[in-house]
Amino acid sequence: MLTGKTAIVTGAGRGIGRDIALMMASRGANVVVNDLGGTGAGEGADQTPAQQVVDEIEAAGGKAVANFGNVAKPEDAKAMYEQAMDTFDGIDIVVNNAGILRDMIFHKMTEEAWDSVIAVHLKGCFNMAQAVAAQFKVQASGNFINFTSTSGLIGNFGQANYSAAKMGIVGLSKSLALDMARFNVRSNCIAPFAWSRLIGTIPANTEAEKARVERIKDMTPAKIAPLCVALADPTCETTGQIFCIRNNEIFLMSQPRPIRSVHRSEGWTPETVRDHALPAMSADFYPLERSGDVFSWDPV
Known part of the structure; x- marks a missing residue:
């Protein structure tokens, strides 16, 4: 499916990114395996995880190169693009998977916890897209696969920074699809359920939360890779x-669309909004649910 194509997969040293890198390589892609090698909170650095994935790919007969850059830094994102061009003479696919978690209830959230998560997730996606956009335009092809989360799409406790970043990625991904469609560039989002180091850091204080975590443990990262590879297939038109x-x-x-409307020919006052508009629409209001409330049944 991907023979002759080159992919950058960020956060590919472990978990979901690792399985994506391995499967893309198994389908013929050259892979730049990026991973800073930090902790789940983004601290420290270790070159071992990325290099181990490269070694696995090469042992299976594939082609890969390790990259240890930080997606939150524009210069590191540019270096990934240059490494792909220098090593494999091209870039066709960018998988924005790298991420960190610094969960805390909102009234205790620090500016540093907010900024660090936004920097890796949202700014990281922007940095990677910006690094390759000009090349995608010139070659009139390219593919972004961006990772969002149901914590952003639906909601979750203690993840305001992460949820905001992941919803921002949805908006960025759609903008990339719109702005670059004329150059035959596609962009899609994936919200994964899979056990990972990051999921393992989420507090589970109630029996229901503990049971949900146990269910997630059965969802292996390898389950995410097939859709990712299919979206990367150059014959795929989905965007x-x-x-x-x-x-x-x-x-x-x-995706958000109007579902109900109210109208008054004379216009609205605060009082008529309160007494007419809001009650008229209230039957279609969304409840204050979390991801686990919506995906409440056992996975199959």
Whole structure:
């Protein structure tokens, strides 16, 4: 499916990114395996995880090169693009998977915890897209696969920084699809359910939360890779969509559209909004749900 194509996969030293890199290589892609090698909170650096994935790919007969850059730094994103061009003479696919978590209830959230998560997730996606956009335009082809989360799409406790970043990625991904469609460049989002180091850091204080974590442990990162590779296939025309994967289930997620309207020919006052508009629309208000409330059934 991907013979002759080159992919950059960020956060590919472990978990979801690792399985994507391995599967893309198994389908013929050259892979730049990026991973800073930090902790789940983004601290420290270790070149071992990225290099181990490269070694696995090469042992299986594939082609890969390790990269240890930080997606939050524009110069590191540019270096990844240059490494792909220098090593494999091209770039066709960017998988924006790198991420960190610094969860805390909002009234305790620090500016540093906010900024660090936004920097890796949202700014990191921007940096990677910006680094390759001109090349994608020149060659009139390219593919962005961006990772969002149901924590942003639906909601979750203690993840305001992460949820905001992941919803920002949805907007960025759609803008990339719109702005670059004329150059035959596609962009899609994936919200994964899979056990990872990051998921393991989420507090589970109630029995229901502990049970949900146990269910997630059965959802291996390898389940995410097939959709990612399929979206990267140059014969695929899908763009501007949001998908969710949970074990063997693939969901197409909704995107905001008007669902109800109210109108007064004389216009609105605060009082008529309160007494007419809001009650008229309230039957279609969304409840204050979390991801686990919406995806409440056991995965299949």
